[in-house]
Amino acid sequence: MAGLELKALRKSYGDLEVIKGVDLHIEHGEFVVFVGPSGCGKSTLLRMIAGLEEISAGELVIGDRVVNEVEPRDRGIAMVFQSYALYPHMTVYDNVGFGLMLAKTPREVRDKKIREAARILQMEHLLNRKPSQLSGGQRQRVAIGRAIVRQPEVFLFDEPLSNLDAALRVDMRMELARLHQDLGATMIYVTHDQVEAMTLADKIVVLDGGVVQQVGSPIELYQRPANLFVAGFIGSPKMNLLPAIVDAVEGDVVRVSSKDLAATAIRASGEGLKPGDSVTLGVRPHALTPTESGSVVGQVALVERLGNETNVSITLPSGTSFMAVLDGDRALRPSGSIVLGFNPADALLFDGAGLAR
Amino acid sequence: MKQRASLLGGVAAIVATFVVFVIPFLFIILMAFKDRQQSALRDFSWPTGFHLWDNVFEVVKTRNWMMITAFINSSIITVASVSLLVVFAAMVGFILARRKTRWNPLIEFLILAGLMVPPAVVPTIWVLQGLKLFGTLHGMILIEVAYNLPFSIILYRAFIATIPKDMDEAAIIDGARPLDVFFRIILPMLWPVTVTNIVVQSVGIFNDFTNPLYYLPGNANATVQLTLFNFQSQFSTAYNLLFTNILLITIPPLIVFLFFNRQIVAGMTAGAVKG
Numbered sequence: 001m002a003g004l005e006l007k008a009l010r011k012s013y014g015d016l017e018v019i020k021g022v023d024l025h026i027e028h029g030e031f032v033v034f035v036g037p038s039g040c041g042k043s044t045l046l047r048m049i050a051g052l053e054e055i056s057a058g059e060l061v062i063g064d065r066v067v068n069e070v071e072p073r074d075r076g077i078a079m080v081f082q083s084y085a086l087y088p089h090m091t092v093y094d095n096v097g098f099g100l101m102l103a104k105t106p107r108e109v110r111d112k113k114i115r116e117a118a119r120i121l122q123m124e125h126l127l128n129r130k131p132s133q134l135s136g137g138q139r140q141r142v143a144i145g146r147a148i149v150r151q152p153e154v155f156l157f158d159e160p161l162s163n164l165d166a167a168l169r170v171d172m173r174m175e176l177a178r179l180h181q182d183l184g185a186t187m188i189y190v191t192h193d194q195v196e197a198m199t200l201a202d203k204i205v206v207l208d209g210g211v212v213q214q215v216g217s218p219i220e221l222y223q224r225p226a227n228l229f230v231a232g233f234i235g236s237p238k239m240n241l242l243p244a245i246v247d248a249v250e251g252d253v254v255r256v257s258s259k260d261l262a263a264t265a266i267r268a269s270g271e272g273l274k275p276g277d278s279v280t281l282g283v284r285p286h287a288l289t290p291t292e293s294g295s296v297v298g299q300v301a302l303v304e305r306l307g308n309e310t311n312v313s314i315t316l317p318s319g320t321s322f323m324a325v326l327d328g329d330r331a332l333r334p335s336g337s338i339v340l341g342f343n344p345a346d347a348l349l350f351d352g353a354g355l356a357r
Numbered sequence: 358m359k360q361r362a363s364l365l366g367g368v369a370a371i372v373a374t375f376v377v378f379v380i381p382f383l384f385i386i387l388m389a390f391k392d393r394q395q396s397a398l399r400d401f402s403w404p405t406g407f408h409l410w411d412n413v414f415e416v417v418k419t420r421n422w423m424m425i426t427a428f429i430n431s432s433i434i435t436v437a438s439v440s441l442l443v444v445f446a447a448m449v450g451f452i453l454a455r456r457k458t459r460w461n462p463l464i465e466f467l468i469l470a471g472l473m474v475p476p477a478v479v480p481t482i483w484v485l486q487g488l489k490l491f492g493t494l495h496g497m498i499l500i501e502v503a504y505n506l507p508f509s510i511i512l513y514r515a516f517i518a519t520i521p522k523d524m525d526e527a528a529i530i531d532g533a534r535p536l537d538v539f540f541r542i543i544l545p546m547l548w549p550v551t552v553t554n555i556v557v558q559s560v561g562i563f564n565d566f567t568n569p570l571y572y573l574p575g576n577a578n579a580t581v582q583l584t585l586f587n588f589q590s591q592f593s594t595a596y597n598l599l600f601t602n603i604l605l606i607t608i609p610p611l612i613v614f615l616f617f618n619r620q621i622v623a624g625m626t627a628g629a630v631k632g
Contacts, residue, residue, distance in 0.1 A: 052526050073532035085527035089545040098541075099531035146531070 002063030002076065002153040003028040003186060004049070009058035011044055011210075018044050020210040021058070026188070026203070031180050033197040034190045035233070036207035042190045043158055045207070049188065050079050050156050063153060073102075078147035079156040082163060084139045086131040086146075092118075093127040096145045117148040120182065137168045144179070157189040161196065173199060194234055198222070206230050228354040231282050237311065237323050239282045241350075246277045254349060254357070256281060260316040262295040268349040268357035279357075280350040285311075287346035288324040294341025298322055303332045314338060385607075388600035396597035412601040419587050419598075420576070424605070427579040432609075433494055434580065435563045438501035442509050442558055443551055445502070450513030451543055455525065471507035478571050485572060497573045501562050509554050516550045517543065552620040560610040581606040 004026040011019035018041045026032050034042040047053040049060060051072035060067055067075050086095050094101075096117055100110040118124045121141045131139055140160060147155055157176075161169045177200055180187055191197055197204050198218045206213040206221065206229070213233075214226040225231035231239050244256040247263060249270035256279060257263040266281070273279070288296070298314035301321065310330040314322040324340055332338065349357045388396050389412055390404035417424045453464065481500070482491060490496030520543065528542045544551075566582035573580065584606070588599040 050530060052529065072530050077530070079527070079530045081523045081527055083521055083523045085521065085523035087524070087542055102532040102537060
């Protein structure tokens with residue numbers, strides 16, 4: 001079992017650089033999730049760790065070995081693919097045992113390990129079937145079983161749940177969390193689904209354009225996003241981002257306002273800000289409440305009543321749309337006027353460069 | 358109305374198939390039952406006596422049991438060439454489908470050229486003589502492999518392109534070396550195309566007449582198609598024996614077809630559409 005160290009990792013295809021220098025430290029036993037939009041380089045980064053993509057520059061350390069030039073089979077990793085990639089001509093038993101067979105593990109040891117993995121994943125009754133006779137969830141289990149028998153130091157998951165239906169995805173997510181607890185192994189997990197990221201991760205790595213945007217625990221990322229990208233990416237529904245102008249800076253309090261926003265004092269570092277600067281105010285939809293005298297006034301555009309909460313889409317005077325999630329069931333009339341307020345402590349301020357203040 | 362049209366079409370198709378494929382075959386069988394005099398008439402008449410066993414015995418025994426030698430030679434050539442074809446074509450198809458380099462267009466052009474350009478017989482014989490392979494069975498095997506490789510490669514490549522690359526990568530992570538990936542993962546998954554290749558190529562090679570005629574002279578090297586010459590000459594032809602011979606050498610390809618019939622179509626269309 002081992003941790004990982006990524007030192008200035010780079011990957012380029014000809015002139016096109018897809019991973020632009022990633023530094024990352026992963027502790028032994030951590031569950032790390034790479035998230036980001038499509039094409040952000042998260043899968044490429046995972047494949048570089050697996051050894052399926054060559055590393056153009058930088059150093060990859062697994063345990064205490066530099067493994068840049070080490071073959072995938074000798075890196076102490078196992079990988080689960082989005083498409084499961086089960087060998088269709090072999091039974092589940094042979095699929096799980098394929099790696100052991102290649103490693104010339106004695107038959108008895110191999111048998112014991114395969115049955116142990118099957119027991120952990122509760123799929124002993126499937127061992128004699130072919131992959132084509134399995135459901136999506138069962139195939140996923142076999143793919144994970146194939147990873148477990150290798151007893152790797154690091155598990156790599158490449159969007160393993162995205163081919164499953166919604167209900168199964170929730171089950172498998174819990175199962176993966178349980179597996180991580182039971183095995184205590186380091187796991188790296190790539191997904192574009194932020195619910196998976198939030199629920200599974202010890203540590204989330206947000207990637208965009210081949211650059212790490214922020215690394216931190218799920219709650220840290222939710223409460224204190226480092227920049228506009230992370231603020232917009234983490235959290236569902238998305239955080240509302242309102243352009244605003246600085247009115248005054250008083251030490252740790254910045255007063256902002258705009259056409260859509262009554263003057264509001266936000267607790268944020270005012271260093272380097274001066275009146276007249278353009279900033280962005282971030283407010284989570286959940287932080288908003290209807291009040292008599294709030295700082296945001298708009299017209300109700302769309303109401304989604306979910307019973308326990310109500311999603312309201314609002315059009316602000318400037319035409320910007322704004323999202324609020326209100327507690328309980330509220331029978332709001334579309335095109336009616338609504339006033340919303342928020343606790344300034346729940347709001348975030350981003351400067352002109354998009355960095356959190 | 359529409360039903361009647363399709364019925365008529367069906368009947369027409371059956372009649373056409375019968376005339377084109379079944380009648381010649383019936384003719385062969387009938388001829389094989391006749392004696393020499395009756396067969397010389399070359400008509401579509403019922404045999405006057407039962408002479409099949411006499412004819413078969415005569416055919417097999419002719420020219421010092423040449424038929425037996427021919428069957429052995431043809432079987433060796435067919436089995437060896439088809440085995441080599443399957444392995445090599447699958448390997449080339451695998452590499453062509455997986456490794457994209459700037460040489461690919463050139464290689465693809467060469468494969469197409471191999472399919473289209475007619476082989477030049479005399480220069481090939483010079484080369485074979487230079488390599489001391491002329492008139493040998495293994496030389497013949499190499500010729501058959503070379504002539505039929507392009508077609509097999511094209512069949513394989515289309516199919517391999519539909520196998521997701523994840524499969525190779527999963528095997529690599531599991532610790533498979535390149536040859537393991539090919540022989541343990543890819544080749545077994547190619548079974549439908551392999552069957553097509555086995556059937557199409559083995560029938561083609563077993564029934565090959567011209568290539569053994571050019572490259573494999575000598576009585577000891579006769580292949581089944583060349584035994585047909587035994588009963589045909591400028592001045593006299595024993596038609597009953599000739600057709601018995603045809604009947605005998607049609608049997609092995611027929612068996613192969615009956616065995617793999619169903620899987621051929623699957624293999625031909627597999628890879629054409631992503632399913």
